[in-house]
Amino acid sequence: MTGQPDLTNVSCAVPLGTHETVQMAHGGGGRLMRRLIEDLLLPSFRVDDGTGAHQRPPHDSAVLPNAGEPLALTTDSFVVNPLFFPGGDIGKLAVCGTVNDLAMAGATPRYLTCSLIIEEGLPLEVLRQVITSMRQTADHAEVRVVTGDTKVVDRGKGDGLFINTAGVGIVKPGLDVNPARVAPGDRIVLSGDIGRHGVAIMSVRESLEFEGAPDSDCAPLAGLVESIATLGLDLHCMRDLTRGGLAAALIEIAEDANVGIDLDETAIAVEAHVAGACELLGLDPLYVANEGRMIAIVPQAVADQTVTRMKGHEGAPAPVVIGEVTKSHAGDVEMYNAFGNRRLLDLFSGEQMPRIC
Amino acid sequence: MTGQPDLTNVSCAVPLGTHETVQMAHGGGGRLMRRLIEDLLLPSFRVDDGTGAHQRPPHDSAVLPNAGEPLALTTDSFVVNPLFFPGGDIGKLAVCGTVNDLAMAGATPRYLTCSLIIEEGLPLEVLRQVITSMRQTADHAEVRVVTGDTKVVDRGKGDGLFINTAGVGIVKPGLDVNPARVAPGDRIVLSGDIGRHGVAIMSVRESLEFEGAPDSDCAPLAGLVESIATLGLDLHCMRDLTRGGLAAALIEIAEDANVGIDLDETAIAVEAHVAGACELLGLDPLYVANEGRMIAIVPQAVADQTVTRMKGHEGAPAPVVIGEVTKSHAGDVEMYNAFGNRRLLDLFSGEQMPRIC
Numbered sequence: 001m002t003g004q005p006d007l008t009n010v011s012c013a014v015p016l017g018t019h020e021t022v023q024m025a026h027g028g029g030g031r032l033m034r035r036l037i038e039d040l041l042l043p044s045f046r047v048d049d050g051t052g053a054h055q056r057p058p059h060d061s062a063v064l065p066n067a068g069e070p071l072a073l074t075t076d077s078f079v080v081n082p083l084f085f086p087g088g089d090i091g092k093l094a095v096c097g098t099v100n101d102l103a104m105a106g107a108t109p110r111y112l113t114c115s116l117i118i119e120e121g122l123p124l125e126v127l128r129q130v131i132t133s134m135r136q137t138a139d140h141a142e143v144r145v146v147t148g149d150t151k152v153v154d155r156g157k158g159d160g161l162f163i164n165t166a167g168v169g170i171v172k173p174g175l176d177v178n179p180a181r182v183a184p185g186d187r188i189v190l191s192g193d194i195g196r197h198g199v200a201i202m203s204v205r206e207s208l209e210f211e212g213a214p215d216s217d218c219a220p221l222a223g224l225v226e227s228i229a230t231l232g233l234d235l236h237c238m239r240d241l242t243r244g245g246l247a248a249a250l251i252e253i254a255e256d257a258n259v260g261i262d263l264d265e266t267a268i269a270v271e272a273h274v275a276g277a278c279e280l281l282g283l284d285p286l287y288v289a290n291e292g293r294m295i296a297i298v299p300q301a302v303a304d305q306t307v308t309r310m311k312g313h314e315g316a317p318a319p320v321v322i323g324e325v326t327k328s329h330a331g332d333v334e335m336y337n338a339f340g341n342r343r344l345l346d347l348f349s350g351e352q353m354p355r356i357c
Numbered sequence: 358m359t360g361q362p363d364l365t366n367v368s369c370a371v372p373l374g375t376h377e378t379v380q381m382a383h384g385g386g387g388r389l390m391r392r393l394i395e396d397l398l399l400p401s402f403r404v405d406d407g408t409g410a411h412q413r414p415p416h417d418s419a420v421l422p423n424a425g426e427p428l429a430l431t432t433d434s435f436v437v438n439p440l441f442f443p444g445g446d447i448g449k450l451a452v453c454g455t456v457n458d459l460a461m462a463g464a465t466p467r468y469l470t471c472s473l474i475i476e477e478g479l480p481l482e483v484l485r486q487v488i489t490s491m492r493q494t495a496d497h498a499e500v501r502v503v504t505g506d507t508k509v510v511d512r513g514k515g516d517g518l519f520i521n522t523a524g525v526g527i528v529k530p531g532l533d534v535n536p537a538r539v540a541p542g543d544r545i546v547l548s549g550d551i552g553r554h555g556v557a558i559m560s561v562r563e564s565l566e567f568e569g570a571p572d573s574d575c576a577p578l579a580g581l582v583e584s585i586a587t588l589g590l591d592l593h594c595m596r597d598l599t600r601g602g603l604a605a606a607l608i609e610i611a612e613d614a615n616v617g618i619d620l621d622e623t624a625i626a627v628e629a630h631v632a633g634a635c636e637l638l639g640l641d642p643l644y645v646a647n648e649g650r651m652i653a654i655v656p657q658a659v660a661d662q663t664v665t666r667m668k669g670h671e672g673a674p675a676p677v678v679i680g681e682v683t684k685s686h687a688g689d690v691e692m693y694n695a696f697g698n699r700r701l702l703d704l705f706s707g708e709q710m711p712r713i714c
Contacts, residue, residue: 027712029600029646030705034609063462063528068425075470075523079508105420113432113523117474151436151519153712159514166432166470166523171420243386252391289386348387355384355510 022122027152037150040124044131045114045138045145062146064111064168072107074098075166081355083126083160086200087215088291090163091133093357096220096291098167099141100240103225104294106177107169109141114148114165119158130161141220143167172229181236182257186325187303189296191224191316192217193269194246198288198353199277206281212273217315219292224313228296228306237297241290242357247345248287249295250333260326263335263345267322286335287348289356297325379479384509394507397481401488402471402495402502419503421468421525429464431455432523438712440483440517443557444572445648447520448490450714453577453648455524456498457597460582461651463534464526466498471505471522476515487518498577500524529586538593539614543682544660546653548581548673549574550626551603555645555710556634563638569630574672576649581670585653585663594654598647599714604702605644606652607690617683620692620702624679643692644705646713654682 025032078094088096095112102109114134118127138145200216202208221240229235237257239249246268254261270278270285278285292315298306303321310319323335333345382389435451445453452469459466471491475484495502557573559565578597586592594614596606603625611618627635627642635642649672655663660678667676680692690702 024711025705027600028705028709029602029605030709031703033600034704062430063464064428064430066423066425066428068423071421071423071428071525073419073421073468073470073523073525074504075472075521076506077472077474077508077521079474079510081514107420111430113430115432115434115521115523117434117436117519147431149433151434151712153436153516153519156513157438157516159510162474162508162510162519164432164434164472164521164523166430166472166521168428168430168525243384243390245386248386346388347391348382348385352385352387354381355508 020124022118022120022124022127022152024120024152024154027118027150033150040128040131041148041150044135047144062111064146070171072102072105072169072171073166074101075164076101077162077164078357079159079162079355080201080357081159082204083130085204085216086213088218089130089133090161091130092137093218093291094163094165095134095137095141095143096218097242097357098165099143099220099222102167102169103222104238104240105171106175106229107171109143109167109169109222111168112138112143112145112165114145114163116150117158117162118150118152119160120152120155122160127161137220141222175229175235177235177238179237179253179256182253182259182297182325183236184259184325184327185300186236186297187300187321188261188323188325189298189303189306189310189319190246190268190322191294191310192318193271194241194290194293195270195274195278195285195288197291198245198283198356199274201356202281202353203277208277208280214271214273217290217292219315221292221294221315224294224310224315227313228309231309233302233306234299235296236299238294240294243289244347245287245289247333248347251345251347253297254333255331258330260329261323261333262326263323263333265335265337267320269318283352286345287352289353291357377481379475379477379481379484379509381477381509381511384475384507390507397485397488398505398507401492404501419468421503427528429459429462429526429528430523431458431462432521433458434519434521435714436516436519436712437558437714438516439561440487442561442573443570445575446487446490447518448487449494450575450648451520451522452491452494452498452500453575454599454714455522456500456577456579459524459526460579461595461597462528463532463586464528466500466524466526466579468525469495469500469502469522471502471520473507474515474519475507475509476517477509477512479517484518494577498579532586532592534592534595536594536610536613539610539616539654539682540593541616541682541684542657543593543654544657544678545618545680545682546655546660546663546667546676547603547625547679548651548667549675550628551598551647551650552627552631552635552642552645554648555602555640555713556631558713559638559710560634565634565637571628571630574647574649576672578649578651578672581651581667581672584670585666588666590659590663591656592653593656595651597651600646601704602644602646604690605704608702608704610654611690612688615687617686618680618690619683620680620690622692622694624677626675640709643702644709646710648714
């Protein structure tokens with residue numbers, strides 16, 4: 001493996017220079033781009049793996065060791081607005097989002113790519129903070145950023161910074177997680193309270209200043225998946241709750257697996273400040289984005305064990321069974337409240353919260 | 358492997374609907390996003406590999422078969438302006454660019470991801486054309502788009518369409534291509550005339566209308582690499598010529614390998630219309646972007662054979678030795694013209710052609 005990430009052809013020991021903001025030339029393939037990569041990006045992601053490979057010049061691709069296990073591949077672009085929010089930033093989000101997509105496919109996340117689309121004029125200090133955050137989150141999630149790319153677009157043709165991360169992971173042997181395996185009788189385990197990420201973003205965007213505004217739940221979920229995937233539990237499906245929230249994830253699974261889902265509203269926790277903000281903003285927490293919560297769909301017989309295994313892991317502050325899969329009302333998700341009233345959940349066709357991730 | 362690409366959680370058989378342009382809601386995780394993916398993206402990239410896997414619901418990641426060979430991983434974001442240009446479009450470019458990065462690392466390209474950042478208001482017909490072009494180019498280059506993502510940003514916060522493709526390839530056994538292997542005495546083989554891509558883009562952007570305006574050279578180079586990599590030739594380094602052109606590629610290699618490079622200007626072909634447009638626009642063709650040309654740096658003993666093998670392959674209309682690697686003037690690229698005059702090439706620090714890829 002190349003110990004040195006390739007962030008598009010590098011070298012030269014000149015400091016980033018006198019510019020304090022990103023210039024078009026930082027994306028032009030010339031000297032300034034080389035400095036940006038050499039002075040900021042490469043040092044941030046370089047790992048000395050003991051092979052000396054990190055001292056070789058970077059190249060067009062990273063080469064990965066490979067023991068022959070099936071691989072998972074995923075990609076995600078992040079356009080969150082604002083770039084910084086309570087509990088995270090676009091860099092942390094870009095690592096967690098892709099790590100979580102791999103984890104949900106039953107894979108152990110290993111390698112990430114990092115591709116930046118920077119708007120001319122972005123303060124270099126902002127870029128530095130975001131890259132630092134990516135590296136810290138990658139270290140925490142035990143993945144390595146091994147290759148990258150940098151583009152700059154003119155002022156007014158972007159929005160500060162967009163980040164794409166693609167990820168490669170190793171599929172855990174014996175696991176077959178897929179919506180197609182979801183079956184009537186299965187239980188739905190939710191890892192914790194919902195809606196924190198969306199509310200954290202909206203609180204900044206709408207300049208809400210209320211006491212106890214929640215932090216985003218943004219977190220890597222690979223450790224959580226490890227806790228339930230390596231113990232012989234027959235996991236039928238997993239899904240992290242991102243855009244569209246808990247509702248969208250369940251509706252998609254119900255449609256894909258052609259099953260019904262019954263939810264118990266009283267089991268679904270929404271923290272008091274999140275609930276308050278949702279009321280203020282006219283949002284339904286069921287549809288509000290999360291970035292560190294997941295559902296696992298498992299046979300009834302192992303539901304309690306799944307809850308127990310999840311407890312205490314990052315992203316699972318309060319795992320709980322919130323519902324079950326039914327043969328009836330196939331394709332539909334229905335929710336019952338404390339009074340036994342039934343509500344049919346449907347996908348929003350409109351846009352509840354744009355650019356949440 | 359999942360025969361069905363995951364372009365972010367899909368299903369439902371409703372047509373794309375009455376919208377003719379992309380709405381914010383197409384990126385919101387709701388019904389409209391699902392329709393966009395189901396009606397346009399999935400059918401474009403779906404491949405029936407005979408396993409029936411393409412009929413399973415899509416999931417968060419694609420799972421790839423893996424025979425244990427070392428893998429190459431690369432990423433590239435494309436922000437080219439305009440989206441369509443003579444000889445190509447952003448979709449073709451996004452496939453070729455990433456295929457070529459893998460090929461230059463000595464890898465056979467296999468799988469691509471496709472992540473879209475769409476500006477609200479983009480005509481769906483434009484998106485359809487670009488996706489169709491991606492599929493056609495992927496088929497031609499013998500790679501598969503296996504997973505994807507879609508984000509929509511508000512009007513004025515993007516520029517029509519940005520595309521990220523990450524790529525996974527299988528490193529050819531016995532190959533070790535890396536700038537560190539470049540050594541004095543090596544010959545530099547260029548696959549054809551330079552500057553077509555940059556001039557094709559600029560001709561549209563500057564509304565130049567001259568007779569015989571060149572098409573972009575945009576092309577996948579994996580077949581060309583195959584022609585020289587599988588025949589026991591000791592390839593020291595390969596590089597496709599993109600941003601910064603031939604000059605940037607050579608300067609980077611000279612610096613990374615700490616060698617000098619002598620170029621023979623008379624050996625470097627520039628098509629007449631390209632040369633004319635460069636003169637008109639004040640561009641130096643050495644620095645103008647290409648998207649379907651490469652250099653191979655090989656020991657002197659196999660230089661002629663490399664030229665012969667390249668001939669007739671896509672991206673190599675006129676392969677030729679253009680120079681050699683020297684021990685003297687390490688880190689510098691020098692070019693001699695027909696009169697024996699010497700010129701030192703340096704990276705532009707500024708931006709000759711923004712958003713060329």
